[in-house]
Amino acid sequence: MTARSSALPSRFAGLSIKLIATISAVILLVEVVVYLPSLATYRANWLDDRLRVGVVGARVLDAVPDVMALPRNLTDRLLTSAGAYAIVYRREGQSQLIELANPVTPETVVTADMRQRDLPTLIMGALDTMLAGPGRTLRIVGPGDLDQTMVELLMPERPLRQEMFDYSRQVVILSLVLAILTAMALYLLASYLFIHPVRRLTENMLAFRQAPENGSLIITPSARRDEIGIAERELAAMEQDIFTLLRQRRHLADLGLAVAKINHDLRNTLTSAQLLSDQVATLDDPKVQRLAPRLVTTLDRAIGFAQSVLDYGRETSVPPVLAPTPIRPLVDEAAFDARLSGHPAITFSNAIPDTLVLSVDSGQLGRVLLNLLKNAREALEAAGAKVSDPTVTLSQVTGDQGITLSVADNGPGLPPRARDNLFVAFEGSARAGGTGLGLAIAREIAEAHGGHLSFVDQPVGTRFDLFLPRSLLVKN
Template identity: 75%
Template sequence: MSKERSVLPGRFSGLSIKLIATIIGVILLVEVVVYVPSLASFRANWLEDRLRVGIVAARVLDAVPDVMALPRSLTDRLLTSAGANAIVYRRQGQSQLIELAMPVRPDVVVTADMRQQDIMTLAAGALDTLFAGPGRTLRIVGEGDLDESLVEILMSEYPLRQDMLAYSRQIAAVSLAIAALTAVALYLLVSGLFIAPVRRLTQNMLAYRQEPENAALILTPSARRDEIGILERELAAMERDIFSMLRQRRHLAELGLAVAKINHDLRNTLTSAQLLSDQVATLDDPKVQRLAPRLVTTLDKAIGFAQSVLDYGRETAAPPVFEPVKLHDLVVDAAFEARLVGHPTVQFRNGVAEELILSVDAVQFGRVLVNLLKNAREALEAQNNGHDPVPEVAVSVTEDEAQTVISVTDNGPGLAPRARENLFVAFEGSARAGGTGLGLAIAREIVEAHGGRIGHVPTPTGTRFDIELPADLRTSL
């Protein structure tokens, strides 16, 4: 199988560039949130400055009984200092007006009432000015320095908008500088604490994936006590386990190949010996007639053992093909194959309801049932003495909301202690003398592939195996 080679991102790509971009983005977002109140405050101060000039002009107007007697040069100087087209002073129900020699008659007038200082009003006014079109006239309204006096200033909104744009550019430049400096500082800090160790782990995983049997590539964990330190130690332990497992697998593969070759030759030799034993069994010598059956039985067991080893070595890990199957019929077929149907001494009882349908692989699951039923038959045949109780093998099913349990029981002698300790272990967990234990090992693999479990249930007499399958395998045709 070819291995697709992954490439480690550059230093300023991958997590690094994402980290820098995230820091800059967060800082700029914070600056945007701060920017609007700051801009509103700038606009309010700008308007207050113009209003103070208007208040000075109002004092002059208040000191002069007849505003028409004021020199034009003085009124123009007052308007110029305020940048205004006109100033209106209202006090005790009277109004006084100073305006340019060439009065301006505005088309669009927007009012800025400085008596309202709440943040929402100031922010709305600032945004309105910032995005306003050209040609608008601004009417600034505020209280004078005397009781119940009011000052109004009429002026072009253009100077205010220009000053706000210049202020915004300054804020943007300062924000970018702060974001860049902060991003660099945080990157250097986070890079040393997190990104560099993560890159080290990534490089190690990429290199070890290419050469998992190279012990020099096993990670040497640091002394960190945080999550990255735990990750380093767990990765190093996993790599050591993989290294040991791969080395063991290679040894087992080489050993298995040698055993298969020896077993093949041994099977051929035993087959020849079986042919000779069959010929010897035809001789009339009483001693030969007495010993020949034992010789034939021994050779049959040896040949069967050799064949089972070869069959287990050829086992494939094909996933099950799930399809609706009547479990009752599947048990009948398995009992027939296990030679329980029509058996002269062993009775068979199929307690599975005919309407029960499971979604399983019929071929694979049938092998599980055949192995269990065959083991039960052989155990009963070995201990049958012709007395009660009558040897019996039974299959039953119990169902609940969580699972379906298939039980295979017999009333035989039960399992030997050694067999119980090594159940489902190939070549060690045989339920009968001379067996290989491959049937139970294969049965466990098939049941687990179906998402279930198989286990031995201790009983006072006999043997019982339970197959637990998920309830969602119950279906209908």
């Protein structure tokens, strides 16, 4: 058996690395999906903390009478703890302001309204903070601790953006560690359950392909009841069948070689006997003259049988070489070789149109037609005067599935014994002394072309149909 070099990939170059990469990618994708709501929640909590400081400042403002002013050091502490430039407290249409001694005039102000807490708004706000450049001022708006109250903070966005980047960095590191650990854990589990059994199957197939006659390489299936267990059992059964068939083939090859040698020697012996019988037939003895023809016929049959066995043994399974072939000239050539063209008693009709061109192996298809036409001629010659106007017809029918070439004669037909083993070598002959090899070879050639050869039962005569698929039809 020819063997192509096939190397099994390393443990981390086949399914293993693909499995680890896939698991890691899926985990990271899930982390990305989870990361955005988590980042939005982190930002919302950070802003809520600043609002709570603003609410404390508002309480301080409520505690101080209107005629009094807050001490500067107290307001500076409140603003410093909140990290804000100013705090505005709104209540019942009135506003109170706490600001730095040196007020800051912001250039770019972005508003974060914490009264809108739906998830899409929070995510969009978090992405806006992450993607925006530094230097912006953040205006945080949120409800106070009492009804009809509101607190506003004016502060730089830079601290929030920096903390969000730090948080994202921690999430990325944690996600990578989690992805790697999870992927390794799942890989070890999948390796035990799937990758190792599949690798075992692959290694066994490669080893068995190199030495299919080594019975020790037949895989021993496990007791698994899943798909891998089924694959192991089926592979073991297939390897067992291949091992058995190869041993049988070797035995049959050895036996065939011995039979070929016996046939060769027998054929030489029969040829010598035939020469001797021809010389005996020239003698004037009446008994010799009466028995000589029967002896000659018997020797001819024995020589023909030996020659047929030798020819069948030399048959090789060569795939057909397809080429566009006009069928009508091929039929005429086969009829000439079958001695039907110009036959003194048998009429041959070639009903194949000139336009029919098929992509076939002309040599192999010609052998099929020759065998069928030769069988028809021999059947009609054996019937003799029992058949009036003996005729052999080769016709063609094109259908949706393909083309059918029919070889029919109006002879006596096939006996039931011949029909039972029609395409079986050495058993399917319809005439005495035949081997049945012709139809067996013809069927193999038809199947090699993707078609089939079949016997069609009909009231009068014998008919064989050679079906060829429509894909072989060459359009003109």
